[in-house]
Amino acid sequence: MNDGSVSLKSELGNYMLEVDSGSSDSGANIQIYETNGSDAQKFIIGETSQSDVYVIGTMVTNGYKVLDVERESTTDGSNVCQWENGERPNQTWVFESTSAPRGQEQENNDSCWSLPLGYACCSSSIDVIFTDDDGQWAIEKDNWCGLQKNCNKQLSCTAQGYPCCKYSNIVYFEDSDGKWSVENDEWCLIV
Numbered sequence: 001m002n003d004g005s006v007s008l009k010s011e012l013g014n015y016m017l018e019v020d021s022g023s024s025d026s027g028a029n030i031q032i033y034e035t036n037g038s039d040a041q042k043f044i045i046g047e048t049s050q051s052d053v054y055v056i057g058t059m060v061t062n063g064y065k066v067l068d069v070e071r072e073s074t075t076d077g078s079n080v081c082q083w084e085n086g087e088r089p090n091q092t093w094v095f096e097s098t099s100a101p102r103g104q105e106q107e108n109n110d111s112c113w114s115l116p117l118g119y120a121c122c123s124s125s126i127d128v129i130f131t132d133d134d135g136q137w138a139i140e141k142d143n144w145c146g147l148q149k150n151c152n153k154q155l156s157c158t159a160q161g162y163p164c165c166k167y168s169n170i171v172y173f174e175d176s177d178g179k180w181s182v183e184n185d186e187w188c189l190i191v
Contacts, residue, residue, distance in 0.1 A: 005042035005059050006118075009035070016041040019082055024061050027070075030080040043067075045116035046085075052113050052149075053092045058082050066091050114146025122147050165190050 008017040010032050018033040022040035035041065042059035046066070057063030061082065068083035069090040085091060095115040112121035113135050122138050122145040130137040136147040165188035168181040179190040 003042070003059075005044050006116075007035075007041050008043060008056075017043070019058050019060050022060050024058075024065070026065060026083050027081050030067060030082065047116075048087050048092055050092070053094055054116055055085055055087060055091055056093055057085065067093070112146065112148065117146070119143075120145045162187050162189055164188060 010016070012032070014035050015032040016035050018031055018038075019040045020029040020031050022038060033041070039059040044057040044059060044063040046055045046057050046063060048055055055066040057066045064085065065082040066085045068081055068088075070079040070081050072088070072090040073079075083091070095112045114121055114137075117134060119137075120140075120143070122140050126138045126140060126147070128136045128147060129139055134146070135149070137144055138147050139145070162180075163186075165181050165183055168183045168188065169190055170181050171179045171190065172182060173180040177189060180187055181190050182188065
């Protein structure tokens with residue numbers, strides 16, 4: 001969404017996760033409701049102090065309150081409400097790929113770090129195209145995707161022993177191997 005928020009749609013149909021009645025009160029229930037585009041159905045994914053662990057803030061509180069498993073319960077059917085963010089275990093979430101068949105956990109229980117950024121995780125360990133502070137990126141089915149951290153592939157281009165450029169796209173030289181740039185005072189091949 002243009003405001004940096006996401007909506008969480010149920011696989012049951014045209015239903016979104018929603019803060020009951022758009023309330024900003026602590027303890028307001030989280031429910032599903034027919035899609036209506038209101039702020040009550042928008043959420044803000046926020047980073048925590050832990051790698052690949054997130055809080056899900058409610059737009060009706062500008063992200064101040066987050067999804068909270070009520071009373072830290074681990075019983076099936078426990079209620080989810082909104083509460084002030086304390087980054088407690090009952091308020092933190094890990095995103096997992098849904099591309100694996102149901103019932104099968106993702107290898108190494110690795111979370112999909114690119115989902116909160118609005119990009120799918122790659123379905124397999126394919127060649128790295130780009131690396132930034134978030135992680136390693138590739139292209140799958142003509143779309144950018146984040147490579148899961150358990151993929152150990154390296155950048156696919158090497159020429160004459162030089163690495164691929166990770167960030168630079170300024171061409172200083174071109175030959176039969178491709179276009180060359182400089183990073184960290186060393187030549188690199190532009191992908």
